[in-house]
Each structure stands twice: as structure tokens, then as C-alpha cells.
């Protein structure tokens with residue numbers, strides 16, 4: 001269908017193998033299954049699928065979601081603790097809107113999901129880094145920080161983190177820290193906002209118990225999304241919170257005026273979930289993303305032995321420490337000149353302070369063949385010279401792309417010296433090169 005303007009957010013940059021974007025692989029989006037669910041929802045609910053929706057979300061979705069989340073974690077979530085949103089970003093914006101005030105100190109993990117920063121900043125709060133190490137947020141030191149901020153007269157209503165298969169690190173907060181963090185939050189009266197977006201993107205073992213479940217539904221607000229498990233274009237997600245907070249959200253003016261959020265997509269999601277399509281789809285894409293993760297990890301270990309590459313048990317990202325002396329922000333333009341891209345570490349630290357020697361690579365958005373990386377001596381027949389070469393002949397790949405660098409959810413370096421060279425420099429480049 002011809003169109004005058006762009007349709008999607010992503011815009012491919014010719015010549016760049018972009019490992020910066022935390023977007024799904026286009027061919028894993030469930031176009032046919034979703035359209036069947038839409039038709040079934042129209043049959044089952046008729047005009048009610050197109051009317052204004054119930055304030056907290058349509059009953060069939062609340063019921064299915066509570067049961068589904070309960071199955072993932074052995075019980076614990078009810079429809080009364082659930083509020084349907086336009087995705088996790090909207091959920092965060094809503095929670096900040098009702099629980100924080102302009103000028104408040106809001107604690108954020110370091111590193112953490114970089115696009116949460118502007119969502120929180122929209123509320124006029126100051127972002128303060130919670131003390132953290134390689135394992136994630138340090139509960140005891142965070143408690144100390146809260147006390148000292150309060151002693152200085154600050155309000156500290158919220159702590160935001162992605163404790164499970166985190167963006168950008170792929171790591172999960174260890175069990176004892178989870179329990180300690182819930183305990184500190186209870187003692188200090190701070191609400192933990194647990195961004196649980198990647199819980200179902202698990203490739204080995206099981207996802208750890210959520211902070212939400214450990215807290216018994218108090219002191220923790222969990223935000224979730226169907227953006228990774230089904231499709232980001234749905235803009236559909238949820239909040240788990242106390243029934244009192246759910247009622248507060250339901251009483252917001254725009255809900256009173258316009259009804260529950262994204263009602264028609266929510267009703268379709270209820271059919272997609274309850275009819276079994278969701279379970280089949282998530283099982284299928286999990287296998288694909290596991291393979292994509294494996295390909296990128298294998299390529300890095302083979303061609304960049306100077307890097308230590310951890311293989312995350314879930315999520316969509318690899319988080320790499322660059323060799324001593326190399327800085328991500330200087331490497332990025334050099335990498336892009338060689339045809340590949342990534343997101344530099346400082347973007348994941350509030351205020352950009354930290355992560356100078358880190359890069360985030362996403363394995364979600366490119367097919368495994370493009371993640372094999374190095375370079376044959378001669379380009380294969382049909383090779384598009386503008387894209388980096390892989391061992392396999394390039395296959396057609398739909399290049400929808402992105403529109404603004406600021407919204408990329410977020411690249412990797414190139415042959416250091418042309419054909420056959422290492423795809424990632426194994427030793428620090430000279431100061432001049434980066």
C-alpha cells in the first residue's frame with residue numbers, strides 16, 4: 001500500500017548492521033495469528049469490542065492476565081490488582097504521575113533502561129542513581145541513600161529497576177538482594193517500580209521470583225508489556241499494584257473520559273491469550289531469540305577473544321566491557337564508518353555518568369545469518385555492498401527502520417582492517433583510530 005509518510009519508528013541506515021535497536025525481528029511478529037484473534041474478538045464481543053472500554057481493562061483480559069501471571073509464578077496476582085496500559089512506558093508514566101511530584105528524588109538502577117529516564121523526567125523529578133555493583137542494586141546502600149536524602153528534606157517516592165533479564169545487562173538481581181530490597185523498601189516507605197518486561201524472554205532455566213510476588217503485592221508496583229512477547233505496535237501492557245492504587249488510576253480524568261486504554265487491542269489480546277495463540281507464539285519466538293543470542297555470543301567469542309562475553313539467560317541484549325583504554329563513545333563513530341552500530345554505555349546511566357567502557361548489543365532485531373559476522377574473502381554473489389558481510393549469502397530482510405536516534409532502544413565494530421580482519425578489534429585501537 002502506498003503511503004505518503006513513514007509507518008514505523010525504525011528506519012534502517014543503509015550500510016549499517018545495527019545492533020542498537022531493541023526491536024523484535026520483523027518476521028517473528030504474529031501478523032496472521034493476530035488478525036485471526038481480531039476476527040474472533042469481533043465475533044465473540046461484537047459491538048463491545050469497539051465501544052469505550054472498562055476503566056481498568058476489559059474483564060476477559062484482566063482474568064486471563066491474572067491467571068497467566070499466576071501460572072508463571074505460582075499464583076499471586078488478581079484482576080483487582082491489574083490495570084491495563086498502553087505498554088510499559090505508559091505504565092511508568094502513570095505510576096510516576098500518581099506517586100511522584102515535581103522536584104522529588106526518584107532512584108534508578110545503574111545501568112538501567114535508558115528510555116525510562118525521559119519518561120520519569122517528564123514528571124519533573126530528579127533522577128538519582130541507586131548504589132549498584134555488577135550484581136545490580138545494593139539494598140543496604142540504597143537504604144542509606146534514602147535516609148540521607150530524606151534527612152536533607154527530599155521526598156523519595158520511587159525506585160525504578162529492571163531486575164529480571166535487564167535492559168541493558170541481561171542480568172537478573174540475585175535472590176537474596178531481591179528479598180533485601182523488598183524489605184528495605186517496606187522499611188523506608190519507598191515504592192519499587194519493577195519493570196518486568198523481559199520475564200518471558202527466558203532461554204535457560206526459569207525466571208527468578210518477581211519482587212512483586214516477594215512483596216505480597218505491597219510496596220512493589222510491577223509494570224509489564226506485550227511489546228516483546230507479542231508486538232510493540234499494540235502498545236499494550238499492564239500495571240500490578242494494590243487494589244487501592246488501581247482504583248486511583250481508574251479514577252484519572254482521561255480514563256473517566258475515554259475509558260480503558262487501547263480497548264480493542266486489549267479485547268483481541270484476551271482472545272489471543274485465552275485461545276492458546278499467545279503460549280504457542282511465545283514458545284516459538286523464545287527458540288528464535290535463543291538462537292540469535294547464541295549466534296552473536298559465538299561470533300564474538302570466536303572473533304573477539306579479547307572480550308569477555310557473558311551469555312545472558314534471558315532478555316534481548318549483550319552488555320560488553322571494552323578492552324582497557326577503549327571508550328564506547330569514541331568507538332561508535334569508528335564502528336559506524338565500518339558499517340555497524342551499537343548503543344554506548346553512558347546512555348544507560350542517569351546523567352550519562354558511567355559506562356564509558358561499555359556497549360550494549362541487541363540480538364533481537366537481526367536474523368541469525370546477519371549475526372554470524374565475519375567476513376568472507378570475497379563478497380557472496382548478490383551481496384549488497386552497503387551492508388556488512390556475513391558467512392551466509394544475505395537473504396532478503398524487511399528493513400523497516402527507525403526515525404530518531406533518541407528513541408532507539410539501541411551497534412558492534414567492524415573489520416578493523418578490511419577483508420578477513422577481526423570483526424571486533426581484539427586489542428585497543430590507537431588513540432587516533434577511535
Ligand SMILES: Cc1ncc(COP(=O)(O)O)c(C=O)c1O
Pocket residue numbers: 022086087088089090113162167195197224225226227232235236237409
Ligand atoms: C526494560 C524495558 N521497559 C520498557 C520498554 C518499553 O516497553 P513498551 O513498548 O511496552 O512501552 C522496553 C523496550 O525496549 C524495555 O526494554
